[in-house]
Amino acid sequence: MEAVSRQAHRIRILGIDPGSRITGYGVVDKIGDTFRFVSCGAIKVSAKSSFPLRLQEIHTGISEVIATLQPDVAAIEDIFVAINPRSALKLGHARGVLILAAMEQGLPVHEYAARMVKQAVAGYGQASKAQVQQMVRALLQLSGTPSEDAADGLAVALCHANHCNSLQSIVS
């Protein structure tokens, strides 16, 4: 019973900030009511690669992160801002292969609007990138400031950690 109880209290969350050029990610453990930093980084695709090849690089990159860090769940930023259809289409491709990679390794996938992610870490939905970086650093007690993309990935993971609180309290 002890093993089961310990299992219920530790959730490893992969947060993803998708992009067709740079995809930020962050992995956070939620243990009871505390957060623990695990890893963060960015998958950058070569500007010289063809678009199909870039999609493959993004898919391979996040698949390796998942295989190595073994998260229990994935959270990915959704887009509601009025970007033009061409940019939305391009970003959709990247999100598609990222979500697929998570599904292929059996992770449930949750989506959060950018506004919700900023709200969760910085307290309001219009927070700047620099504010997100500072708040992520403070919340996870990091010794340095993560890059913008990695901080966005961590922020998505923290946003999910906040939103799964109520569910977890029922489970545990």
Place this chain on the structure above:
Amino acid sequence: MEAVSRQAHRIRILGIDPGSRITGYGVVDKIGDTFRFVSCGAIKVSAKSSFPLRLQEIHTGISEVIATLQPDVAAIEDIFVAINPRSALKLGHARGVLILAAMEQGLPVHEYAARMVKQAVAGYGQASKAQVQQMVRALLQLSGTPSEDAADGLAVALCHANHCNSLQSIVS
């Protein structure tokens, strides 16, 4: 030498008309200046499935088609019409996992605007779906009329067959 020459003259083309609900596909052999129908169909995802699950269904569906029919090249319809950003984002996800599936099995991927596809099979870029169906049926000498989605897939394959003419005449 004979085997090499025969190889150069037969190209098997997979044409894809992507959609977040229904993806049409068609496979055509181009042998010298003639076309031969191989297969066509549609990958329909369950409306009850979550969006991540649908992406996985699309990816699995087209991967199976590729593994079974062994095309040499993939061609996929591109979108230039002014659809709204939300629809473009959704469609992008589907295109992303479709392109990835082709890349994973080593196929070069070519993209064609819907207008070019219609131009290639029906002679003008504003052809209706029914006209595309009729022209695809005539060009491939089919005994029946393929469904709208399957016909669109076949039309993309035929469009690529037309556009690789000049390259092929250099190769062969």
